[in-house]
Amino acid sequence: MATSITPSPKPDALRSGENRTIWVIWLVYGAFYFCRTNISAAVPFLSQPIENGGLNLTAEQIGWILASLKIAYGVGQLVNGQLSERIAPRILLSIGMFCSALLNVAFGLSTGFYFLLFIWAANGYCQSLGWTPCVRVVGNWIPLSRRGWALGVIGTGYQITLGLTYLIASESAGRWGWRGALFVPSILLALSGVFMLVFLRETPSEGRILERSEGPGGPGGSSDGLAERPGVHETLYLTFYNPTLWLLGLSLGLLNACRYGFLDWGLKHLMDVQQTTIGKAGLKYCVIAVGAAAGSFLAGIATDRLFGGRRAPVIAILLTTLGVATLMYESVSRASTVGTLLLLVVIGFCIYGPQVLLVGTAPADLAHRGTAAAAAGFVNFMGYMGAATGDVVTGIYSGGSEDSWQVTIYIWAGWAFAAALTTAVLWNTTSRQVGLLPRWLPKSITCLSLGVAGSMVLIAGGPFWLVAGIGVALVGVLLSGSAKFLSLLAAGISLAGLILLFIIPPTAADLSTWFTVVPRVLLGLAALTCVMVFVERD
Secondary structure, three states, X not given: OOOOEEOOOOHHHXXXXXXXXXXXXXXXXXXXHHHOHHHHHOHHHHOOOHHHOOOOOOHHHHHHHHHHHXXXXXXXXXXXXXXXXXXXXXXXXXXXXHHHHHHHHHHHOOOOHHHHHHHHHHHHXXXXXXXXXXXXXXXXXXXXXXXXXXXXXXXXXXXXXXXHHHHHHHHHHHHHOOOHHHHHHHHHHHHHHHHHHHHOOOOOOOOEEOOOOOEOOEOOOOOOOOOOOOOHHHHHHHHHXXXXXXXXXXXXXXXXXXXXXHHHHHHHHHHHHHOOOHHHHHHHHOOHHHHHHHHHHHHHHHHHHHOOOOOHXXXXXXXXXXXXXXXXXXXHHHHOHHHHHHHHHHHHHHHHHHHHHHHHHHHHHHOOOOOHHHHHHHHHHHHHHHHHHHHHHHHHHHOXXXXXXXXXXHHHHHHHHXXXXXXXXXXXXXXXXXXXXXXXXXXXXXXXXXXXXXXXXXXXXXXXXXXXXXXHHHHHHHOOOOOOHHHHHHHHHHHHHHHHHHHOXXXXXXXXXXXXXXXXXXXXXXXXXXHHHHHOOO
């Protein structure tokens, strides 16, 4: 049944409903953070001995648990963008909110590493059910002239919830142990889910808003209902072969590696270097939300007023500032409480200002015609893969010697500077200058990734049949010029190899941890570039 459309709604009749919808979405999406960021208050205790109430996990294992949410969230973003167009937003939000709350309870009741890994990955997928249904409701209710402002207001909601989560989860962990950081936020998210069911209306009673630029075909449609949009295959080609999106995705991935270093590991860092309690660390750390809200709101304004709508200059400047502030934070956090608080505000500002631009505005600006949504999804996916990699690297380096936190935070700063440099390449780039990657590049990257991954797995003592499988994938890519389906077969083998490396890690104990981390990253990259080979134009 087609959705009804209101061509000329009465502003006075709808304005109160629009405002109510904005604030309901503000709370509903923000509430998801109760069961996403709360694990940071549990992280300091997961590595403690079992007799002290911990789980005796290594820092690297904790890093993989944190990374599992990001990987599942990134994949979920790609999938749920399509689901949200076909399934009612209230249904998707209900599944996401109530299942995420239950999974947090399950996490708090669990002990085994692999089960914890599975639970937190499942939570990541449920968390990914939050944003796209909310965007659909906003599109149904809010006219285009107010939509940018509405999304800006909604964006402040999850920044405020971020700060509240640090307060609530850390206080709960201090009172009832690390499991309290999982149980109490679960109750809050479940209550928010009930609030959503009671107060959220998916469309106005008169039907969704029809913009002047829309025809019966919907947003972006022509008057005859026919929108000039590329097909699925062409959309994938124009997205994957857009070089600016790879740069934006790489920049967001590097930023997210630094961002989740602070968000996931920041409380443990403060507890270690300041010898403080989880409650006091959470009280200090919540100020990061103040800078985050300000950065989210002001960064877009700066791009319009100072750089004529170009996003890259503001992103690069803020990321450079983030790198400097992170370097300062390493020493200041050990010496001054006031200095720590001030730097956390600056860091929050410099993280979320660029993040808001990179997840939506910049990809839409530099996407090929008709592919803005796909471009944003691809850049977000890259961003969360970077976040996952960052959690693993932080876990590896933060659990070492007495100076491990110093090295770790310098790595965070390096990621910020690398993200700034990557974005600066696009300083003067506009949509008219966007081209396409050469056809030979994806296949070359795939072959190199598979070759290096297979060699490292072999050196590290991995099973021979896994190395042979990677070799089969390599042959499939080389032969894909005559049979493109072989590239999809190679993508499947690469993903299977990535999963198997989690289940059956290499056995050589005397080698660097990088011999397990790098092959996983390369197999993931190979799977993505194999898809690029498949969608290449004939």
